[in-house]
Amino acid sequence: MPLPEEMTLHPSPKKWAFVFGVGILFCCGGVLLVIQQPGLMSWLVLAFFGLVAAVGLAMILSRRAHLTLHADRFEQSVLGRRFRYQWNEVSEFFVWKHQYNSLVCFDVAKDKSVLGRMNRGLSGASGSLSDTFGIDAEDLAELMNRFRDRSLMRSGDKPF
Template sequence: MPTTSPILDAATSNNRASIGVAIAINLPITAEPINAEASSGGQDATAAMPASTPQADELILYPNKFKWAFYVVLSIGFSWLMISLQSQHPAMRGWLAFGAVFFIFCAVVCAIQLWPDSAWLKLNGDGLHYSVLFRRFHYPWSEIKRFGIVEVDTQYGSESLVSFWVEPNDRCISLNDSFGKKPGQLVEILESHWKRACGDP
């Protein structure tokens, strides 16, 4: 009776952690960083972040720490598994070493998400602000056309990403995290702030 390869099991079980890491790394490519000269009258972009004086009707959300801590532990566990399998599969030593390094890299990226001020979502009168791996982005409410959920299909399932579309080219931007909320709940929160800012009751 055939047995399942432990390497395949590792790849399958770590699928969601890998998706989260990949999104966190690649997301900044789809968005434009805050222009330091254009924000806050030419002040540095870091001056208008959560450390600043809160505005009225301002909301700041942070990622689910338990989820990212779980990803850290999971990645470290699979890295240890890759290392331990090298003695049993000498012919695959190179691939297993690569897998161990990859999972260590995943653990580091996930750990950064737990670092204070690394990741957050801020909604205020100026628009939507968010940070991914200490990279900060800002979109005024007037540039946002709509919000929704994008389903990303993978080999082992699908991932629901909260997304929004911006002017002028109807570009879709997906958030790398739902910031402690379910995707549908976060969409409702975003739409509520967006409508109030645009004067739509």
């Protein structure tokens, strides 16, 4: 199947509905905890799961979270933050599995930050996608690599 010149993917609403539901459920537990045992820890539990629910709701309602694959670059936007990388600035994409979670990871040539070094120590790469955007992580990594390979072939750039 030929690759389009541009493709935009959005996070799975089911996943974020689940996160929202779990946040609300634990918020209810936090309210009961505050009523029965008022104290700092009770309020922290309520605040944390309130934040989890708020992020879940924001991801459901906002269509601003996306991954757009262009011919020469990709762009990831999540919760108002946008990251752009040229295909020739990143390594091949691979899946890093940790317990029940899979992340699509990549290394960024110019990333010399402390966070980048820490990420490299954990996953072997300085960057990762924030979501799998409703696609299996292996399939997403393969799709990203196909876009990257096509871009490098067209431009004649050497792989990172």
